[in-house]
Amino acid sequence: MSDDFDDVVLEARNVVKTYGGTRALKGVNFEIRRGTVTTLFGENGAGKSTLMKILSGVEQPTSGEIVLDGEPVVFHSTNDARDRGISIIHQELSLAPNLSVRDNIFMGREITGPFGIDFAEEARQTRELLADLLPGVEPETHVNDLRVGQQQIIEIARALSVNSRILIMDEPTSALAAAEVEILFGIIHDLTARGVAIVYISHHLEEALEVTDHAVVLRDGSMTAKDERANIDLEWIVRNMVGDNFDLGSPPSGYEFGETILSIRDLRVLDPENPERSIVNGLSLDVRAGEIVCLYGLMGAGRTELLEAVAGRDRIDGGEILLDGTALGDDSIAERIALGIGLVPEDRQRDGLVQTFDVGTNLTLASLGNSIVNGVLSRRTEKKIAQDLIRTVTVKTPGPELPIGSLSGGNQQKVVIGKVVATDPRVMLLDEPSRGIDIGAKGEVFRLLAERAREGLAVVYSTSEVGECLSIAHRIIVLRRGQISAEFGPDATKEMIMAASGEAVAA
Numbered sequence: 001m002s003d004d005f006d007d008v009v010l011e012a013r014n015v016v017k018t019y020g021g022t023r024a025l026k027g028v029n030f031e032i033r034r035g036t037v038t039t040l041f042g043e044n045g046a047g048k049s050t051l052m053k054i055l056s057g058v059e060q061p062t063s064g065e066i067v068l069d070g071e072p073v074v075f076h077s078t079n080d081a082r083d084r085g086i087s088i089i090h091q092e093l094s095l096a097p098n099l100s101v102r103d104n105i106f107m108g109r110e111i112t113g114p115f116g117i118d119f120a121e122e123a124r125q126t127r128e129l130l131a132d133l134l135p136g137v138e139p140e141t142h143v144n145d146l147r148v149g150q151q152q153i154i155e156i157a158r159a160l161s162v163n164s165r166i167l168i169m170d171e172p173t174s175a176l177a178a179a180e181v182e183i184l185f186g187i188i189h190d191l192t193a194r195g196v197a198i199v200y201i202s203h204h205l206e207e208a209l210e211v212t213d214h215a216v217v218l219r220d221g222s223m224t225a226k227d228e229r230a231n232i233d234l235e236w237i238v239r240n241m242v243g244d245n246f247d248l249g250s251p252p253s254g255y256e257f258g259e260t261i262l263s264i265r266d267l268r269v270l271d272p273e274n275p276e277r278s279i280v281n282g283l284s285l286d287v288r289a290g291e292i293v294c295l296y297g298l299m300g301a302g303r304t305e306l307l308e309a310v311a312g313r314d315r316i317d318g319g320e321i322l323l324d325g326t327a328l329g330d331d332s333i334a335e336r337i338a339l340g341i342g343l344v345p346e347d348r349q350r351d352g353l354v355q356t357f358d359v360g361t362n363l364t365l366a367s368l369g370n371s372i373v374n375g376v377l378s379r380r381t382e383k384k385i386a387q388d389l390i391r392t393v394t395v396k397t398p399g400p401e402l403p404i405g406s407l408s409g410g411n412q413q414k415v416v417i418g419k420v421v422a423t424d425p426r427v428m429l430l431d432e433p434s435r436g437i438d439i440g441a442k443g444e445v446f447r448l449l450a451e452r453a454r455e456g457l458a459v460v461y462s463t464s465e466v467g468e469c470l471s472i473a474h475r476i477i478v479l480r481r482g483q484i485s486a487e488f489g490p491d492a493t494k495e496m497i498m499a500a501s502g503e504a505v506a507a
């Protein structure tokens with residue numbers, strides 16, 4: 001490393017941020033160095049995103065200073081920060097869904113030529129940016145036609161297109177598959193080699209360890225630990241994040257499974273992007289009461305479409321889905337919920353939460369019947385139920401009346417899970433439910449699923465993290481091109497599972 005590498009380029013000095021009665025940051029000092037990756041760890045609600053929003057001009061500090069190249073600065077907006085070479089990849093996707101990929105990447109800084117906006121040049125640069133990360137997606141594709149993972153890549157590409165000296169990545173990989181994470185890490189490597197300073201936030205702790213040079217841990221709005229890569233390991237992170245060591249445990253045992261509740265027979269769902277092809281391609285699967293089945297597979301393997309078909313969101317193009325031996329018809333999502341099928345969807349922003357409602361209403365929305373007392377909706381009962389759910393899924397919030405947008409990313413995800421738990425399902429489908437939740441909260445979710453499974457709940461848990469399968473599942477089903485390519489018990493190894501998915505396994 002040359003001398004000017006590793007110089008501090010951006011600093012937060014004694015930064016405090018309060019939102020009403022919440023003290024999100026309690027006097028934080030934080031430094032970012034040239035040509036290095038600083039990772040920021042911390043539980044849900046610790047203040048990571050808040051600190052990053054302050055460094056990138058999204059929010060202003062209540063007190064304290066931002067120092068850029070040794071000079072105090074004030075950013076009034078993200079444009080201010082961007083003009084000084086700082087850009088951010090947001091945790092919650094900030095794309096305009098009705099616009100094209102190209103529009104989203106160049107919004108607010110269009111390329112102009114003698115005849116106005118140079119759309120052709122924008123399209124060319126879009127293709128170039130996406131060549132490695134998202135080949136096959138056209139510049140004119142509308143963002144709302146893309147899957148969450150693809151949208152996340154657009155968000156990344158937009159930040160990369162600015163050529164910043166400081167790049168903040170707030171959970172850039174929460175919806176990405178392993179291969180895409182590798183590509184992103186290659187990009188991070190090239191950027192730091194050119195002197196770019198990067199901040200990286202992720203709840204995939206092992207993955208974050210792979211890229212980190214400096215690690216910082218935030219806890220309850222204060223910095224509690226800081227060290228260099230050479231001195232830290234996974235145990236250091238977890239201990240500093242949650243206070244002591246932590247194990248996700250193993251699948252619940254010591255009881256018999258009940259009858260088959262969910263039965264999927266020769267299911268076929270056409271690919272909405274290419275109706276010539278089946279994205280779920282003649283798949284059969286039975287799940288018994290008390291059983292936790294993990295669905296593992298790469299992006300595009302058909303996991304989401306399978307779960308959405310069972311939940312009544314996607315129409316099916318062949319085969320049948322049976323509940324307690326009775327074939328389901330064309331019923332709506334609400335009818336499926338009433339039958340006892342609950343889905344924690346992949347996209348919490350679009351399908352999971354109503355942004356204009358408060359925390360309590362979001363939690364009770366799918367189970368309003370429980371709040372009806374003597375034929376009328378009782379606000380008191382509703383609030384009581386919401387408070388119980390907040391405890392059950394450990395949402396960090398002062399109360400159910402707060403707006404959903406005031407919760408940290410991981411806590412919003414817990415609300416989506418709580419909303420389904422509230423419907424008291426018999427079959428619970430979870431599509432990448434651990435997206436953005438911290439390791440402690442993941443443990444809570446696993447405990448909750450284990451407890452309900454013991455009482456007879458059938459669980460189908462879709463994930464792209466092999467480790468999760470091994471900690472929670474009685475049975476691991478690997479999906480590949482819409483079909484089951486392998487099935488394992490809890491004694492399988494990570495390598496076996498990954499190999500069956502078609503993923504390259506490091507030798």
Ligand SMILES: Nc1ncnc2c1ncn2[C@@H]1O[C@H](COP(=O)(O)OP(=O)(O)OP(=O)(O)O)[C@@H](O)[C@H]1O
Nearest residue numbers: 019024044045046047048049050406407408409410
């Ligand atoms: N607009 C807001 N209004 C009220 N409270 C807020 C607002 N934004 C954040 N907070 C609160 O500030 C605290 C820190 O939130 P922040 O989003 O920074 O957490 P985080 O560390 O990024 O968590 P996660 O890992 O879940 O993303 C939380 O208690 C959150 O509820």
Ligand SMILES: [Mg+2]
Nearest residue numbers: 049091408409
């Ligand atoms: Mg956050």
